[in-house]
Amino acid sequence: MTGIFSDALFAALASIGFGAVSNPKKSSFLYIALLAAIGHSTRYVLMQMCDVNIAFASFVAALVIGFGSVICARPVRVPMTCLSIPALLPMIPGIYAYKCVFSLIKFLQHLHSPGEGMNYMQAFFLNGAVTMSTVFFLSVGVVIPLFLFKRRATSMTRVK
Numbered sequence: 692m693t694g695i696f697s698d699a700l701f702a703a704l705a706s707i708g709f710g711a712v713s714n715p716k717k718s719s720f721l722y723i724a725l726l727a728a729i730g731h732s733t734r735y736v737l738m739q740m741c742d743v744n745i746a747f748a749s750f751v752a753a754l755v756i757g758f759g760s761v762i763c764a765r766p767v768r769v770p771m772t773c774l775s776i777p778a779l780l781p782m783i784p785g786i787y788a789y790k791c792v793f794s795l796i797k798f799l800q801h802l803h804s805p806g807e808g809m810n811y812m813q814a815f816f817l818n819g820a821v822t823m824s825t826v827f828f829l830s831v832g833v834v835i836p837l838f839l840f841k842r843r844a845t846s847m848t849r850v851k
Contacts, residue, residue, distance in 0.1 A: 694739070695732050702731030702781045710777035719773060722763040726778035730756040734782060746824040749782055753832025760833075761840050775833050784825045791818035 706727030707720055715723070730752040737748035760775035767774070791814075798811035 695735055698735045699728035699732045703728040705781040706777045709780040710773075713773065713777065715773045715777075716767060716769055719767045719769050722760075722767055722774050723777045726756050726759045726763065726774055727781055729759060730778055731781055745784060745821065746828045749784075749825050750828035750832040752782060753779060753829045754835060757833040757836035761836050771837065779829055779833055782825075782829060784822050787818045787822040787825070791815055791822055794818060 703724035706723050710720060710723040733755050734745075734748040734752035737743040737751060738745060743751075756775050756778045757771075760771040760778070763774055764771040794811045794815035798808050798815060801808040801811060
């Protein structure tokens with residue numbers, strides 16, 4: 692259980708930092724942190740306890756963040772993307788992206804030895820596929836609630 696709580700805490704802290712870059716209303720930081728904590732914990736539980744791969748777990752977590760941002764955007768009076776995007780950013784698989792670029796550099800350094808170069812090229816494609824599929828499913832997961840609740844998503848900041 693401490694793993695889930697520490698995962699949620701660090702995701703919440705990271706999302707506050709990502710949110711600060713876009714300069715949202717001060718009242719939205721609590722909701723950004725809450726959405727990030729719930730979404731990242733959802734992915735953590737799916738990956739660690741249910742043995743789900745990172746791409747599908749990220750899709751489910753992005754759905755949770757997307758639907759949560761539909762609910763939370765109204766009280767804060769901000770567009771749902773102001774809440775969902777900073778909450779999603781801690782789930783970008785940075786280690787896989789780093790390993791992808793590192794493998795490409797190592798491949799280029801080992802062009803003269805085909806056996807070793809082939810191992811690095813395989814690692815490049817493996818890590819690149821994980822990175823791209825995870826980012827794709829994060830995007831699709833957060834956009835689905837936007838399409839389902841299009842009228843509500845576009846009317847969050849209008850005064851009636």
